[in-house]
Amino acid sequence: MPELPEVEIVKRGIEPVLVGQVIERVVLNRPDLRFPIPEDLPHVLAGRRVCSLRRRGKYILGFVDGGDGFVLHLGMSGVIKVVQPEEVYESQKHDHVVFEMEGGGRVVFNDSRRFGSLLLCHEARWHMEPAFIKMGPEPLEVEFDGRYLFLALRRRRVTVKAALLDQAVVAGVGNIYACEALFFAGISPERIACSLSDEECELLVQAVKDVLGRAIEAGGSSLKDYRHTDGDLGYFQHQFSVYDQSGKACARCDCDVEAGGGVRRIVQSGRSSFYCPRWQA
């Protein structure tokens, strides 16, 4: 489940093969992922040099000379594989899109569940796209601070867990890192967003920044599908404090697992939340 750290690692992985290089052709092995892939995408991108690559939330944007570009989302199961020029590559099931670069390198987009997307997007207009127009700040930028979060949550009567998952509040946070950040901030996922104090918002902002930073350092979290662009696994999943840790001891308090304490799983708006009911008030 690629969230901000995983997308950041993928972006760093494809940077060397894409940026400054010319796209020879783009092969579409099917017409659609979550949305139809624009029919003219191969035509628009072929023969153009990639000038820049950036990440915004969970999206990767690439722009070619002239300003055209693409915007890519990995969805739930999206994996990007970089194939080196001399490398023998046996194509796999769900290899939906292949960028073939001059010089022989390839970037393969595989997505079994097809919740991912690939669209065209001009550099001058990308921030007007529906996905970006309402998107909240990047969590690792300075503009995401306690004051911002406090104001963003002020009118929200949803749970703080739901608010963290809302890309309009903050970009790039998904289920795993929302659970982990709430744990480090000592805040229950069931709290109503607008009930958080200034101080709690400050704690939560620092927890989000900290957990995302550590996850990027660890190469992201590999649960089912996620891989680095060279096929390696991330290893932040070994550092989870609460996510998928039901029944394990809480690292921040001495609640008795034998007596029914420890990390608990609940379902909020159809998604699993993991937390320690004693430590997280």
Next chain:
DNA sequence: AGTGTCGCCTGAATGC
């Protein structure tokens, strides 16, 4: 405007 629900999609895990 904010909120809740649905559906997309496949593969792994579970149930009978």
Next chain:
DNA sequence: TGCATTCAGGCGACAC
């Protein structure tokens, strides 16, 4: 063994 069911979940569409 084999078939059916459940679950994972980001996010856009939609209703209220």
